[in-house]
Amino acid sequence: MLEKIKLPTTRNGKATFHLLLRAAELLFLENGYHKTTVADITQKAGVAAGTFYVYFPSKISLYQHLLTDISHSIRKEIAEKIKDKDSRRDKEKEGIKAFLEYAVKNPHMYNIIWESFYIDRALFRDYYESFSRRYVRGLESALKTAEIADVDLEVVSYILMGVTNFVGLKLILDLGDTPKTIESVVDTIMHVLDHGLFSKK
Amino acid sequence: MLEKIKLPTTRNGKATFHLLLRAAELLFLENGYHKTTVADITQKAGVAAGTFYVYFPSKISLYQHLLTDISHSIRKEIAEKIKDKDSRRDKEKEGIKAFLEYAVKNPHMYNIIWESFYIDRALFRDYYESFSRRYVRGLESALKTAEIADVDLEVVSYILMGVTNFVGLKLILDLGDTPKTIESVVDTIMHVLDHGLFSKK
DNA sequence: TCATAAAGTGAATGTATATTCATATAATAA
DNA sequence: TTATTATATGAATATACATTCACTTTATGA
Numbered sequence: 001m002l003e004k005i006k007l008p009t010t011r012n013g014k015a016t017f018h019l020l021l022r023a024a025e026l027l028f029l030e031n032g033y034h035k036t037t038v039a040d041i042t043q044k045a046g047v048a049a050g051t052f053y054v055y056f057p058s059k060i061s062l063y064q065h066l067l068t069d070i071s072h073s074i075r076k077e078i079a080e081k082i083k084d085k086d087s088r089r090d091k092e093k094e095g096i097k098a099f100l101e102y103a104v105k106n107p108h109m110y111n112i113i114w115e116s117f118y119i120d121r122a123l124f125r126d127y128y129e130s131f132s133r134r135y136v137r138g139l140e141s142a143l144k145t146a147e148i149a150d151v152d153l154e155v156v157s158y159i160l161m162g163v164t165n166f167v168g169l170k171l172i173l174d175l176g177d178t179p180k181t182i183e184s185v186v187d188t189i190m191h192v193l194d195h196g197l198f199s200k201k
Numbered sequence: 202m203l204e205k206i207k208l209p210t211t212r213n214g215k216a217t218f219h220l221l222l223r224a225a226e227l228l229f230l231e232n233g234y235h236k237t238t239v240a241d242i243t244q245k246a247g248v249a250a251g252t253f254y255v256y257f258p259s260k261i262s263l264y265q266h267l268l269t270d271i272s273h274s275i276r277k278e279i280a281e282k283i284k285d286k287d288s289r290r291d292k293e294k295e296g297i298k299a300f301l302e303y304a305v306k307n308p309h310m311y312n313i314i315w316e317s318f319y320i321d322r323a324l325f326r327d328y329y330e331s332f333s334r335r336y337v338r339g340l341e342s343a344l345k346t347a348e349i350a351d352v353d354l355e356v357v358s359y360i361l362m363g364v365t366n367f368v369g370l371k372l373i374l375d376l377g378d379t380p381k382t383i384e385s386v387v388d389t390i391m392h393v394l395d396h397g398l399f400s401k402k
Numbered sequence: 403t404c405a406t407a408a409a410g411t412g413a414a415t416g417t418a419t420a421t422t423c424a425t426a427t428a429a430t431a432a
Numbered sequence: 433t434t435a436t437t438a439t440a441t442g443a444a445t446a447t448a449c450a451t452t453c454a455c456t457t458t459a460t461g462a
Contacts, residue, residue: 009409117311193397251423416459
């Protein structure tokens with residue numbers, strides 16, 4: 001399923017390749033995959049239409065490459081930030097914060113990741129299943145030290161992904177009446193994760 | 202932005218109109234908006250290509266109509282099910298369950314709703330903003346009776362929508378290794394909403 | 403500097419598909 | 433019945449756009 005792209009070898013080639021990726025990323029952000037044409041991409045990159053096919057066998061192969069890139073980049077960013085936190089609770093908080101920061105700084109990630117649901121379903125499944133697996137691994141070690149409650153960790157991973165994704169969406173699209181800061185929404189999320197939603201009597 | 206569709210008046214017209222909607226719904230489910238052609242829809246509905254344009258001025262107008270339909274249907278279903286629950290906690294639990302049941306019974310809703318992110322951004326915003334507002338209204342009354350914690354309710358609404366949407370996604374796409382029942386995932390969600398994620402020492 | 407490979411070109415091609423339209427049939431109301 | 437309106441047809445149209453290809457230019461290393 002994954003189409004093979006041709007990596008450039010020379011300095012010039014690498015520059016062109018990079019220009020194409022950056023142009024596509026920006027256009028996918030603004031207009032989505034379907035409304036972005038190969039001609040748009042090559043024009044924005046400042047190269048001829050045919051140049052596109054020097055590196056990418058098809059439009060979708062560029063998309064797949066971009067998604068894989070983003071997927072690695074975001075994992076790395078989160079792993080980096082939580083690695084020196086001690087408790088699972090602090091790792092969780094930092095991970096949520098890192099995800100939201102990444103999302104706000106790279107708002108196109110939603111366009112690229114979510115659109116894979118319609119463009120390449122296998123890629124979509126893969127993305128979230130492996131994200132979930134990584135999450136579960138972390139949660140399992142926290143379960144061993146009794147840091148977290150003994151619940152279905154796979155479901156918990158989807159709960160946590162849902163929370164961060166939807167809150168991130170709100171931030172990026174500025175949904176609702178009042179804009180929020182990352183800090184304030186992280187506080188709200190952590191309140192729920194710390195104490196639940198309902199009042200104790 | 203909302204294109205005006207022409208509603209049928211006669212018995213025959215109504216039947217055709219309905220056939221077109223049902224056919225489109227099924228095809229959008231299977232293949233998504235872009236991979237579904239108007240010809241596919243009319244063929245599945247058993248009418249000529251031109252008939253489509255008797256009722257719908259464009260392909261997107263049919264999509265908008267469908268999304269509006271689903272949006273109303275799901276709200277009604279949830280409102281119906283939670284209305285006789287007393288506590289906010291029970292309303293929440295029942296609402297989450299109703300959403301997941303609806304999603305599993307109508308798995309195409311994700312296709313239709315999420316794809317609006319790429320097809321008609323305004324529709325997407327509208328859908329989640331009004332869903333959020335409705336949520337906040339319910340939570341506000343629970344806040345007055347001190348049933349829930351005093352946190353940013355708008356953010357909480359996105360937290361809850363994120364949880365249900367992502368857990369629903371897991372159920373529908375059968376993500377992960379082990380399939381789950383609606384009951385079991387609702388229990389896990391309620392555990393987190395009742396007690397938070399972390400162990401109390 | 404010459405040979406070979408890599409990179410780049412852009413006009414031409416082919417296909418897919420949303421929409422139109424002139425026309426036909428069926429229903430309805432007067 | 434007849435006039436009018438609603439519904440239905442499907443071939444024709446028009447356009448958008450991914451991809452190809454024959455060719456040129458540039459880089460590299462022997």
